[in-house]
Amino acid sequence: MGYLAWRNLTQSKTRFLLSVGGVALALALVLVLDAILAGFEGPLAAPIERSGADVWVSQKGVRNLHMVLSTLPEGVVEVVAGVPGVASVTPMLYTTQMLRGPRGSRSSYVFGLPADAQAGKPAGAWPPGAGEVILDSGLGQVLGLEAGDTARVFGRNFRVAGFATGLSNPLNGVSFLRLEDFARLRRSRDTVSFVLVRVGPGRSAEEVARRIEEEVEGVSALSRAAFARRERAVVRDMGADAINIMNLAGLLIGLAVMALVMYTATLSRRAEYGVLKALGASSGHLYRVVLAQALYSVGLGLGLAVALTLVLPLVLSALGLNLPLQLTWASLLKAGGMALVVAGAASALPMRQIAGLDPARVYRGGAR
Amino acid sequence: MRTERAATLRVQNLSKRYGSGETAVQAVKGVSLEVSPGEIVLIMGPSGSGKTTLLSMLGALLRPTEGRIELDGLVLSELSEGRLPDIRLRHFGFVFQDFNLLSALSALDNVAIVAELAGLGRKAARARARALLEELGLGARLHFLPEQLSGGEKQRVAIARALVNEPALLLADEPTANLDSHHGHETMRLLRRIAKEQGKSVLIVSHDARIQDIADRVLWLEDGEFKEMRSLATDPVCGMTVEREKAVSAQWEGKSYYFCCRGCREEFLAGPQRFGKATARERE
């Protein structure tokens, strides 16, 4: 019976294109909005998640990175180092700055780390020399800077020593200076912003964080996972809500379009299903045919939608737009699953009328 | 050499009432009928006389209000609703006025799918469909879509579809109404051949008098009941069967002619010799 479903779907080229294209566009809308959200949220906590620090120690009450001011006396570093379970400590200075380059400017996290940092340093070009800055590659692109160029940080010229990858998010770039440069320019010689802790083998980050909060006065300590979670929550509160609402609206519109397409597909064949019923097809047969047709439509539509979602960033970047899209399995499963349920239900809906149809109707000028 | 077997179809006292109360319509009233294997029965009657209602009940498409339908020893009127589709699939072949082929499927698949519904594998179903279509002279049209076939070809595909599950009884409602007289007659001869060669019973409902000559028996249904045919005549112009008492008539060369309407009568009187042959069909 599968071939009847397939022929019904493909018999008319126009209808086939409208049908599969409609499903594809509906799903692409869902996938692209998801991918925008994922592209936005995914790297939000990247500087934390990729820091290599098991525990982030901050001024008491500071529980994330974005838009915070954390100041700890330098002496705290040694105290934290003495807490049982702590394997290494790395002092870090942090602020958010507008960086400028020949192509543009962008808000960026600026981290100051010692050359021998045990945590917090980016993979690749480390350490920067005195008067040098390491930029996240995404930030470098936006600013139009290459290795050897000059970037303005804290009102001074810094030479771009190299690039780190995968740390920027849509809100902020990321850059690294030597701790000493940072301290000198910001006149924060006797303070640090955070202490990055690595725990000893076999130690749990949560456990050590709790010990630090107990034993060290005036600090908060959070495991990397907890710190990253807080960071995401804060940033999501600031901007992602709008995207989430868009996303939900997109999902509803997409599903509605698809439901309409599938409903129409069955309805337009109502008379023929009526004939099959009169000839002796059971309702089960008929449901199988329309469900198979829904399955084919969703399968083809989803494939096309994925292709569209993957091609879109290329098109956008060719147009000079930078929109980070991240297609996730979760989103694919969500879109595919919901599409199947909605398409199946929508295409089976008219069958209820057909199943309830008086089969004698076909003898009265068809089931029309 | 047909031996006298038990009737394929035996109908007793069949009635159908649509609706209830004041608006109830008694479409069929206490009809009884027997059809033997290999017999072709033509049921004629004016529009609204209950022909389609009767045929639908015989084909297990419509439940009778009263009466008993027995097909090959199976009492249809006693079966549960859930069993009827399968009965239709295996015991009846349906032929419709407007062919009702599935527009997306080739001639071959239109026939094969009905065999598949009855549980045959795809390959076997296609092989059987192919053999049937070739037998009906459609060997060169197997892969044509319905829209690429002529009316007569479509009706032959529909007949192949009706035969594919080897039913005992073919039911056809106005099978020639959408065909020109040549193809209509060809279709009727085909049905006759099938009845005689394969011993199938064929029940045809029509108000087309031109097909009377292929039937073994012609019944006249009127107001839901079988009536005597004696008072009937054939309009020599349009071929419709008309009742003498109610029809417009004319005299020519000492004979009476009956017409469905004044238009036909005038056409006849403008040149009676053109229709002279039709008198042979007149029933006394």
Ligand SMILES: Nc1ncnc2c1ncn2[C@@H]1O[C@H](COP(=O)(O)OP(=O)(O)O)[C@@H](O)[C@H]1O
């Ligand atoms: N579904 C129905 N509901 C109510 N009345 C109907 C229905 N079908 C047919 N009828 C009535 O029953 C009578 C017989 O109809 P039908 O069997 O279609 O006659 P025919 O096929 O001879 O033209 C007509 O009066 C028609 O209006």
Ligand SMILES: [Mg+2]
């Ligand atoms: Mg009728």
